[in-house]
Amino acid sequence: MDGGILLVDKPRGMTSADVVRAVTRHTGQKCGHLGTLDPMATGLLVVFMGNALRLVSCYQKGRKRYLAEVAFGSATDTYDAEGRVVDTCQVPDDLGSRLAACLPQFVGKQQQTVPAFSAVRVRGRRLYDLAREGREMDLPEREICIDALRMTAVDGPLARLDVTCSSGTYIRSLARDLGRAVGCPAHLAALRRVESAPFSVEEAVPLSAFLQGPRGIPESLLSPEDRLPELPVRRISVEEERRLLDGRRIAGAGFEGAEAIMLLSADGRIVAVGTFERGEIRTRRAMGG
Numbered sequence: 615m616d617g618g619i620l621l622v623d624k625p626r627g628m629t630s631a632d633v634v635r636a637v638t639r640h641t642g643q644k645c646g647h648l649g650t651l652d653p654m655a656t657g658l659l660v661v662f663m664g665n666a667l668r669l670v671s672c673y674q675k676g677r678k679r680y681l682a683e684v685a686f687g688s689a690t691d692t693y694d695a696e697g698r699v700v701d702t703c704q705v706p707d708d709l710g711s712r713l714a715a716c717l718p719q720f721v722g723k724q725q726q727t728v729p730a731f732s733a734v735r736v737r738g739r740r741l742y743d744l745a746r747e748g749r750e751m752d753l754p755e756r757e758i759c760i761d762a763l764r765m766t767a768v769d770g771p772l773a774r775l776d777v778t779c780s781s782g783t784y785i786r787s788l789a790r791d792l793g794r795a796v797g798c799p800a801h802l803a804a805l806r807r808v809e810s811a812p813f814s815v816e817e818a819v820p821l822s823a824f825l826q827g828p829r830g831i832p833e834s835l836l837s838p839e840d841r842l843p844e845l846p847v848r849r850i851s852v853e854e855e856r857r858l859l860d861g862r863r864i865a866g867a868g869f870e871g872a873e874a875i876m877l878l879s880a881d882g883r884i885v886a887v888g889t890f891e892r893g894e895i896r897t898r899r900a901m902g903g
Contacts, residue, residue: 617664618835621818624651624659633821637661640825648673649810654696657807658815668899672843672874672887675781676811682775682802684789689799693729693786701799710768716795717763725755726787758783772803812841839882847876855885858897866895
């Protein structure tokens with residue numbers, strides 16, 4: 615298929631949209647990204663190009679892994695280092711032991727409050743616009759899952775954490791909640807994304823190095839066929855491919871409950887993303903053309 619996936623190591627100070635615009639200008643390809651990183655965050659940003667853009671939704675629920683630095687002793691209105699300080703206290707001498715004792719309660723499925731300064735929409739408006747206007751609001755909650763949460767170091771007021779979590783988890787909110795749990799206000803001081811399943815930052819190219827390279831489609835572009843999302847796969851015959859692309863259905867089994875199915879040709883080419891209903895598979899999104 616045309617297009618592919620570029621793994622970028624995002625620098626601090628740029629928005630995810632800034633990165634996509636820079637890659638688009640450099641390659642001349644239509645691009646989009648998977649999983650927004652705040653400007654203060656660094657690390658893995660997955661950029662899709664060309665026809666691969668049709669697959670973004672298939673990768674959205676991949677697990678994420680972050681290395682976070684949480685600063686205790688002050689809270690901010692944005693829950694990170696870029697916000698206005700709204701509360702302070704003296705950092706307890708036993709911060710490390712307090713933090714170690716409370717970390718287990720944050721592992722597993724839970725409801726997390728969305729930050730006031732976020733792009734989530736409430737009644738048609740972005741929360742950050744309402745927050746900047748000083749509007750009082752009930753912040754929405756969403757279900758998240760933290761699979762692993764490990765403290766790697768404590769240095770004075772700064773704690774370093776290794777977090778593996780579901781898509782949609784706000785590490786800023788986690789920092790705020792950890793502060794409340796240990797009895798000392800906290801905010802997110804630094805964040806680096808190192809994994810967005812099935813991709814790793816170890817495979818990524820620094821944005822500056824990429825932009826200094828030759829223009830056009832890069833040789834480092836990954837093929838979606840070589841790094842499929844964590845979805846069930848169905849190999850289809852030439853005749854089944856013809857039927858699906860004509861808008862008809864094919865027989866299937868064993869895909870109950872699957873949100874989507876990757877439909878691959880005999881030689882491993884992605885033909886379409888499919889859905890399953892009452893023993894039949896139909897095309898949701900064709901990849902050709």
